Structure formats: C-alpha cells, structure tokens
Amino acid sequence: MVDFDFEPALLQRQQTFHAVAEQMMRPISRQYDEHEHARPRQFEEQMWNAARMLGGVRGHVGEHQPQAGTELKSVLNCLVTEELCWGDAGLFLSIPGPGLGGAAVMAAGTPEQKERFLRRFREGEPKWSAMAITEPGCGSDSAAITTRARREGDFWVINGTKIFCTSGQLAVEQSEGFVVVWATLDPALGRAAIKPFVVEHHTPGMSVLRVENKMGIRASNTTALVFEDCRVPLDNLLGSPEIKPAGGFKDVMATFDATRPVVAAMAIGVGRAALDFLGQFLSQQGITIRYGLSRQRLSALEREFMDMEVQLKAARLLAWRAAWLVDRSRRNNLEASMAKAKAGAAVTRITQKAVELMGPLGYSRQYLVEKWMRDAKITDIFEGTQQINLLIVARRILGYGSRELS
Numbered sequence: 001m002v003d004f005d006f007e008p009a010l011l012q013r014q015q016t017f018h019a020v021a022e023q024m025m026r027p028i029s030r031q032y033d034e035h036e037h038a039r040p041r042q043f044e045e046q047m048w049n050a051a052r053m054l055g056g057v058r059g060h061v062g063e064h065q066p067q068a069g070t071e072l073k074s075v076l077n078c079l080v081t082e083e084l085c086w087g088d089a090g091l092f093l094s095i096p097g098p099g100l101g102g103a104a105v106m107a108a109g110t111p112e113q114k115e116r117f118l119r120r121f122r123e124g125e126p127k128w129s130a131m132a133i134t135e136p137g138c139g140s141d142s143a144a145i146t147t148r149a150r151r152e153g154d155f156w157v158i159n160g161t162k163i164f165c166t167s168g169q170l171a172v173e174q175s176e177g178f179v180v181v182w183a184t185l186d187p188a189l190g191r192a193a194i195k196p197f198v199v200e201h202h203t204p205g206m207s208v209l210r211v212e213n214k215m216g217i218r219a220s221n222t223t224a225l226v227f228e229d230c231r232v233p234l235d236n237l238l239g240s241p242e243i244k245p246a247g248g249f250k251d252v253m254a255t256f257d258a259t260r261p262v263v264a265a266m267a268i269g270v271g272r273a274a275l276d277f278l279g280q281f282l283s284q285q286g287i288t289i290r291y292g293l294s295r296q297r298l299s300a301l302e303r304e305f306m307d308m309e310v311q312l313k314a315a316r317l318l319a320w321r322a323a324w325l326v327d328r329s330r331r332n333n334l335e336a337s338m339a340k341a342k343a344g345a346a347v348t349r350i351t352q353k354a355v356e357l358m359g360p361l362g363y364s365r366q367y368l369v370e371k372w373m374r375d376a377k378i379t380d381i382f383e384g385t386q387q388i389n390l391l392i393v394a395r396r397i398l399g400y401g402s403r404e405l406s
Helices: 008-036 041-054 069-088 088-091 099-108 111-122 168-173 186-194 249-284 300-327 333-358 371-377 386-398
Strands: 129-134 148-152 155-166 179-186 194-198 204-209 222-233
Touching: 008 041, 008 069, 008 088, 008 148, 008 371, 041 111, 069 088, 069 249, 069 300, 069 333, 088 186, 088 249, 088 371, 099 129, 099 179, 099 194, 129 155, 129 168, 129 386, 148 179, 155 179, 155 194, 155 204, 168 222, 179 186, 194 249, 204 249, 222 333, 249 300, 249 333, 249 371, 300 333, 333 371
Parallel strands: 129 179
Antiparallel strands: 148 155, 155 222, 179 194, 204 222
C-alpha cells in the first residue's frame, strides 16, 4: 500500500530545507538570474557542507545519511527538491553533488564502479558530475547518438560533441569531477551499442566548447562539450562492454526512470513558489479565495486559482508515487513518465497563469513571478520532452513497442 503519512523527523527535514530556500536562495535569486555565468561560490560551499551533514541534496552521497525516513529515500529526495526549487531552481542545479552523472553510475555501474566513482562525494572539496547524452543532431531520440567510442588497446577513444550538459563545465574543470558520456560502439547496431563511459576531470581530449545562455534556470551551469580522441581506461565503461539486443539504451532509460520524479519535484517547487506568491498578492488586494462553495458561485479568478492548486497537487502525488516505487526497487517506467509529463505541463501553465492574473506587475521584473515562468519551461523539456513522455505512457498502457507506436 502506498503511504505518504510521513513521520515527524522527515517532515522536520523538509522544514529545514524550506528555511534554506527562504533564507539562502530567495535573497540571491534575482542576482544570479541577471548574472548568468557568475558562480555562487559562497552558496556552493554552504550547500556542500549541509549536504555532507544532512544528505539528500541533489543525490549527495554523504557519510551521515539520515536515519529518519531512510525507507523513503527517493520520496525524501522529492520533498527536498521541491523545497529548494521553491527557493530557486537554477541555484538548486548549481549545488555540488553527483547529480545526473551519479544517477547514471547508479543505474549502469557495477558495485565496484559505484564505490570507485561515488565515494569521492563523501568528503573533501565541493565536487560535481554531469551526464552528456544530447547532441546537436540528436535530442529526444537518444538512440540516434553519433558520438563514437572505439577500443584501442587498454583504452576507449571517444569522439563527438555533446550539448546541454548540466554542470558540464564544473565537472570537467573541478577536482574529482567526472562526466558520464553516452557513446555508441557501432552506429550500425543502433540502441544495442550505446554505452556509458566515465570521463574524469581534466582528461585530455575533453574540452568545453561553450557555456550556454538560457531563458531560465540561469544560475545553472549548462555546457557544450567536445571529445576529440579522448582516451579513457577500459574499466571506465559502466557495466559490461558486451553488446546485447536490449543494449545499453536500457541503462539510459533506467537513469531517467530514477531522475524523472526528481525533475517533476523541481517543477512542483517552481509552481508552488508562483502559486504561493499569487495567493499572497491577491490577499493584499483584498481578494479572498472562498473554499467550500460550488463552482457556480465562485468568481472566474477563484476558479482559476483552485484549478491551479488541483493541478499542482495531482502532479505532486504522481511524483511521490513514482519515487515510492524506486524506493521499493520496483519498475516505475510508466509512473516516472506520467509524473514528468504532468508536472512539466501543469507548472508551465500555473506559472504563465500567475503572470497573467497579476497583470503588468506579473510581467515586470519587480517580482520573481516572470522568472518562475521562465524557469518552469525547462522542466517540460529536459530529461524527456512532454511529447516523449506521453509517448512512453501510451506505449506502456497499450502494450506497444517503439516500432508499433512512434
């Protein structure tokens, strides 16, 4: 039975991270939105230290894992993510930790590789990892990857270009960082030949092509990377080098199944920020949302506000459900895509509606509402677009494969 009646200790941690979001993130939110490529170094240090003590920040692998709610680790991660993204989604993505690269190691690596690559996040200076999968000619269709890895003696040699790598520059240039690069061993074999490779920081042949200028989550470091005869040891290929019919593509999907509930939680945090602010704004204007009345007796504004609340709560429950299945080591492919699709669409609409209902003040830079609208959109795009996730949902419900429903 699914149970989201959280114990007091877990709720206390949620409140702790809400205080972090309110006191540490909101005050600098506009500053790092306007200065996109400036690094919030003091914030990074503070959050790294918090992560080491508390765990649960961007998938941090800490020495002091929380005792409360450990059986709901992924659900807890969603709770923490929502609170921190209520503070600022871009700053959340700038927090040091394993991130998406660490999720790929967990999904595809052997026990020895998980220990080797993730132990560095337990102590020392702030560290980042990144995942490089999207290419200039390959977005949602990850099976069309052209970045090539070929074996030469005791090394894999990687050539190709990757774009939109979250924390890519930090993972390349900072000590102990790494990038998980998805490349094909044989383009003629399609999905089956796709494999993940850990490329450690400062590896010759891996370089930063550019740092992207973005519409939203501007505090996040988003990078294009180039791999030119980049040589990595044989045992840096995660898992087995054997090419099987199911292929390494299943590891791509396993990574996203684990992280899509967290991306949904990111969206929910941004949407809740906008909805909370809108509620306060309306109250200051003397407008009260009257609950308990039939829809026919409500104003159009009240109906809009309540519908926004309903959509946000529905998305949150879907995200928790998908994370709960991860905590039970159960397949969540359908639920993860449902959560991601619902949250991205709902929060895009919620933030746009918040701007609309506030009128010119919502569109101005006087408040953060317009920023939340810009931040929200990426949650409907990265780690699988709205269309791709709906396609996955349709395939799972109807029992079709990719060849039958594309």
